[in-house]
Amino acid sequence: MHVDMDAFYAAIEQLDNPRLKGQPVIVGGLGQRGVVATASYEARRFGVHSAMPMARARVLCRAAHFIRPRISRYREVSRQIFDIFDRFSPLVEGLSMDEAFLDISACLPSRQPRAEALRETGRGLQQAIYANTGLTASVGMAHNKLLAKLGSDYRKPRGRTYVAFEKVHLFLDPLPVGRLWGIGKQTLPRLQQAGILTIGQLRRSPPSLLETLLGQRWQHYLRLANGVDQRVVKPERADKSISRETTFSQDIAEQEPLLEILRLHAAEVAQRAGAKSLSGRTVSIKLRDRHFATISRSRTLPHAINSTDDIFAQARQLFQDWCDSSGFPAVRLIGVGISNLQAGDDHQPVDELL
Ligand code: TTP
Ligand code: MG
Numbered sequence: 001m002h003v004d005m006d007a008f009y010a011a012i013e014q015l016d017n018p019r020l021k022g023q024p025v026i027v028g029g030l031g032q033r034g035v036v037a038t039a040s041y042e043a044r045r046f047g048v049h050s051a052m053p054m055a056r057a058r059v060l061c062r063a064a065h066f067i068r069p070r071i072s073r074y075r076e077v078s079r080q081i082f083d084i085f086d087r088f089s090p091l092v093e094g095l096s097m098d099e100a101f102l103d104i105s106a107c108l109p110s111r112q113p114r115a116e117a118l119r120e121t122g123r124g125l126q127q128a129i130y131a132n133t134g135l136t137a138s139v140g141m142a143h144n145k146l147l148a149k150l151g152s153d154y155r156k157p158r159g160r161t162y163v164a165f166e167k168v169h170l171f172l173d174p175l176p177v178g179r180l181w182g183i184g185k186q187t188l189p190r191l192q193q194a195g196i197l198t199i200g201q202l203r204r205s206p207p208s209l210l211e212t213l214l215g216q217r218w219q220h221y222l223r224l225a226n227g228v229d230q231r232v233v234k235p236e237r238a239d240k241s242i243s244r245e246t247t248f249s250q251d252i253a254e255q256e257p258l259l260e261i262l263r264l265h266a267a268e269v270a271q272r273a274g275a276k277s278l279s280g281r282t283v284s285i286k287l288r289d290r291h292f293a294t295i296s297r298s299r300t301l302p303h304a305i306n307s308t309d310d311i312f313a314q315a316r317q318l319f320q321d322w323c324d325s326s327g328f329p330a331v332r333l334i335g336v337g338i339s340n341l342q343a344g345d346d347h348q349p350v351d352e353l354l
Helices: 008-016 054-060 071-088 114-133 145-154 165-172 187-193 199-204 207-225 255-275 308-326
Strands: 002-005 025-028 036-039 065-067 092-096 099-102 137-141 160-162 241-252 278-289 294-305 331-343
Touching: 002 071, 002 114, 002 145, 008 025, 008 036, 008 065, 008 071, 025 054, 036 054, 054 065, 071 092, 071 099, 071 114, 092 331, 099 145, 114 137, 114 160, 137 145, 145 160, 145 165, 165 199, 187 207, 199 207, 241 255, 241 278, 255 278, 255 308, 255 331, 278 308, 294 308, 294 331, 308 331
Parallel strands: 025 065, 137 160
Antiparallel strands: 002 099, 002 137, 025 036, 092 099, 241 331, 278 294, 278 331
């Protein structure tokens, strides 16, 4: 099952301020270069959508209520809905604040035929979310991730779609080819120029043409177009932090090599975080001096990061501040880590939205 909340930020604003119910609401950066984070379905009718410049949204829908994001409130609601997901399955893979895969294969009531049991579970989850939060979600159910994800988007908002095994082509064939994972800005125009507009057209194209258009990965896309996807739901382990440290056999009394090691550690932390689609708001360094006194310094940012450069920039600043304040005694151990972890990438850095 794939679950995705409807107009998440905007729906929370409408929930918290009932005067906004049924009204066009646009959440995003209100400054000069602000960007739309999301719009209520009432505002979408005017053509407003995520990632659009706010200036454009103001032209399209002048009567809308324009609201700055309240990320911490959205995170609070996100925790509530993830608590509900946990009640439905032990296997939950969060993709972002408002979206997750649930492997429910082992959690279906056995007294019913499978399709019925699935539909009932989907409905039950939607009802539990609504009862606990007052918000609506859309769900997609199928035997794999690709179909479940496309299913949740099929009849948004408040949609519920079950793609049965024998209906795969019926469901996939008419969808635009750009809906397949991995077909992005670069590949899409090439396919369109070749007359491949739908998933069904891709599925029926000759392999030689697909190889020319899609390169080495053509068979992968052909499998997706046939609704074949073997990926399993990967629940994230409850990591609290990701860190890497080294203890030296001798004290190091120069800053240059220590910074170099800090950078390597930052790269490893970034790589491990990226592999799990995690990012962190807090960066810490750990140091031990020759007297075995261990010191840690940390800093918490307004948005989560997980790139080498971002982590290293923070770690270096922390290290330099420590050198300035301590007079830089020789170092025995140095490490860097991130914590305050969250699933997925933030769509936009928060400061771009403010
Ligand atoms: P989405 O699930 O993509 O969008 P949505 O929940 O607002 O609307 P729907 O699912 O019904 O189509 O993203 C979830 C939240 O993430 C969204 O409410 C705001 C935020 N977001 C951004 O900040 N920038 C973006 O570009 C996108 C796509 C989302
Ligand atoms: Mg959503």
